[in-house]
Amino acid sequence: MTIIHLDEACDLCGVNKEVIIHFVEEEWVRPINQEAWELDEEDIARIRLIRELTEEFGVNDEGLSIILQLLDQLNRIHLEAMKHEQQDDQ
Amino acid sequence: MADPYEILGVSKSASQEEIKKSYRKLAKKYHPDLNPGNKEAEKKFKAASHAFDQIGTKEARAKFDRGEAELNFGGSDQNADESFYQSQRNGGRYAYSYGEDIGGSDFFENLFGMGGKRGKSRTDYPGEDITYKMEVEFREAALGAEKHITLPNGKTLQVKIPAGIETGKKLRFKGLGSPGTGSAAPGNALIEIEVKPLAGFKRVGKDIEVEVPISFIEAITGGDIKVPTLEGEVLLTVPEGVSTGSKLRVKGKGAGPSHDRGNEIVILKVVIPKNLDPGLKSAIENLKAQHNYNPRMQ
Numbered sequence: 062m063t064i065i066h067l068d069e070a071c072d073l074c075g076v077n078k079e080v081i082i083h084f085v086e087e088e089w090v091r092p093i094n095q096e097a098w099e100l101d102e103e104d105i106a107r108i109r110l111i112r113e114l115t116e117e118f119g120v121n122d123e124g125l126s127i128i129l130q131l132l133d134q135l136n137r138i139h140l141e142a143m144k145h146e147q148q149d150d151q
Numbered sequence: 152m153a154d155p156y157e158i159l160g161v162s163k164s165a166s167q168e169e170i171k172k173s174y175r176k177l178a179k180k181y182h183p184d185l186n187p188g189n190k191e192a193e194k195k196f197k198a199a200s201h202a203f204d205q206i207g208t209k210e211a212r213a214k215f216d217r218g219e220a221e222l223n224f225g226g227s228d229q230n231a232d233e234s235f236y237q238s239q240r241n242g243g244r245y246a247y248s249y250g251e252d253i254g255g256s257d258f259f260e261n262l263f264g265m266g267g268k269r270g271k272s273r274t275d276y277p278g279e280d281i282t283y284k285m286e287v288e289f290r291e292a293a294l295g296a297e298k299h300i301t302l303p304n305g306k307t308l309q310v311k312i313p314a315g316i317e318t319g320k321k322l323r324f325k326g327l328g329s330p331g332t333g334s335a336a337p338g339n340a341l342i343e344i345e346v347k348p349l350a351g352f353k354r355v356g357k358d359i360e361v362e363v364p365i366s367f368i369e370a371i372t373g374g375d376i377k378v379p380t381l382e383g384e385v386l387l388t389v390p391e392g393v394s395t396g397s398k399l400r401v402k403g404k405g406a407g408p409s410h411d412r413g414n415e416i417v418i419l420k421v422v423i424p425k426n427l428d429p430g431l432k433s434a435i436e437n438l439k440a441q442h443n444y445n446p447r448m449q
Contacts, residue, residue, distance in 0.1 A: 062242070091248065103245060106238035110184055118179055132184055136239040136246035139187050143240075 065105060067098040074108045084111055087122070089129055155202030155215065167209060174203040183234035193234070275333035282321070282341040285310070289349035290381050292316050293359065293406035300342065302327070310342055315357055315407035318346045351379065357413025358405045364422040365389060378417050380404040387417060395421045 071078055084090040089111055093101040107129075114120040114128060156163055159173045177199040179185070186192035206212040239246045285300055295314030301307050308324060321341045328338025346354070353360040363378050373391035377384045380401060387399060397419045405413025427435075 091245070093244070101242070101244075102233065103235075103238045103242045106233050106235040107245065110235040113178075113182070117175060132235070133245050133248070135187060136236060136243070139236075140239065140243050140246055 062093070062101050064093075065100045065102075067100070070100045070105060070108070073105055074112065076108070076112065081108060084108060087126070089125065153198065153202075155205040158198050158202040159206070167207075167212070170203070170206055170212075174199055174207060178203075184236050187236040275335040276331060277335045278329035278331040278338035280338040280341055281328040282343055284343050284345055286345050286347055287312055287316070288347055289352060289354070292344070292346040293354065293381055295408065302340065308340070308342075312344070313408070315411075315413070316344050316346070317354065318344060320344045352381070354406060355416070357407045357411075358416050359413065360416045360418060362418045362420055363387075364420050365393070367421050367423060370394065370419070370421045378415075380415050389419070393419050393421075395419060 065073065067078060067081065070081060074081070081090065085092060085095065090100075090104055090107050092104050093099060110132075111125065111129075114125055120128060156165070159170060159177065161170050161173050165173075178196060181192040181196035181199065183189075183193045183196055204211065205215045233241075283300065283302065285298070287296070287298070291298070291312055293315065295316075296312045298310045298312060299307055300310055306327070308327065310322060312322075321343050324340040324342070326337050327340035330337045351361060359381070361379060363376065365376060369376065369389060370393050371391065373389050373393070375386050375388050378387045378401065381404065385401060385404070387401060389399065393399075399417045399419065401415040401417060403412050404415035407413050
């Protein structure tokens with residue numbers, strides 16, 4: 062895991078601070094260390110995803126919350142399935 | 152190198168708007184987060200993104216059309232390319248935080264039989280329900296019956312038809328559907344009832360309607376007439392002064408079990424014979440001269 066500070070995160074994602082702060086306030090992004098405004102790769106990938114969904118695909122705020130929740134659910138199922146397959150293989 | 156116009160499915164003369172539209176369509180379809188784990192989709196998404204980088208803006212497109220394309224496809228920083236799905240496979244912080252506050256983890260524990268609840272494996276799926284259709288005689292449906300049905304697998308079922316059953320109702324036989332896999336339970340057999348019609352009788356809920364013809368003389372004077380029921384004919388007293396459409400009730404001759412049985416509703420129909428007896432006709436003519444009435448006047 063790499064610790065990424067807010068300024069650096071802005072550069073990586075091509076956005077200004079306010080955008081990331083808004084994402085965090087909406088609880089779409091939950092930084093690995095919120096007190097210190099430190100992010101990790103997962104947070105960066107999430108910010109990029111949110112930007113794609115909103116800017117490229119025209120998803121609005123309400124729709125975004127639902128999509129993120131469903132994606133988290135879907136990813137969880139994938140992770141559980143992989144874990145289960147590994148257990149079966151052993 | 153692949154042609155970005157071809158990848159995006161647009162012509163060389165397409166407008167910027169068309170290119171954008173086509174790219175968005177592909178990006179939505181192949182987005183790695185909407186196709187988790189699908190390598191083919193990921194490849195197509197990346198190809199579309201790269202194609203869009205090349206011709207998505209006027210400036211980039213002009214450059215590309217002049218043959219100054221950058222050849223760095225796939226060579227960019229790996230981290231920058233990581234999809235959110237990939238980040239969850241590597242970490243999973245977001246995926247695992249899902250449902251924490253709403254007790255959602257039970258669902259995942261049950262889903263794959265995890266969390267100590269061993270014994271059920273992921274190959275345990277309950278069997279499916281199988282629906283069979285069965286035709287039932289009108290009388291059997293109204294009064295109840297026992298029937299046998301042979302299932303396609305050769306098994307014979309004894310089916311008790313409850314009195315008063317109606318078309319579309321399903322009888323359930325637990326465990327007689329498709330077998331489950333592993334240790335899971337089999338599905339159920341469902342027998343869907345179709346009640347065959349019976350000439351002269353009509354079911355209306357628990358009641359049975361029967362149309363019975365009467366002469367105009369019976370309509371005027373009343374009298375006892377025989378009416379059909381599901382259990383043979385019964386004598387019914389018709390009061391004087393009835394008309395076509397008048398309804399009389401024969402109690403307890405409808406459908407349903409004995410303690411909760413409907414009624415038979417007799418609907419009268421006054422029938423005038425086509426060829427009237429000459430004597431009767433002249434008697435009516437005499438009556439008409441003396442006692443006519445106009446039912447269209449109050």
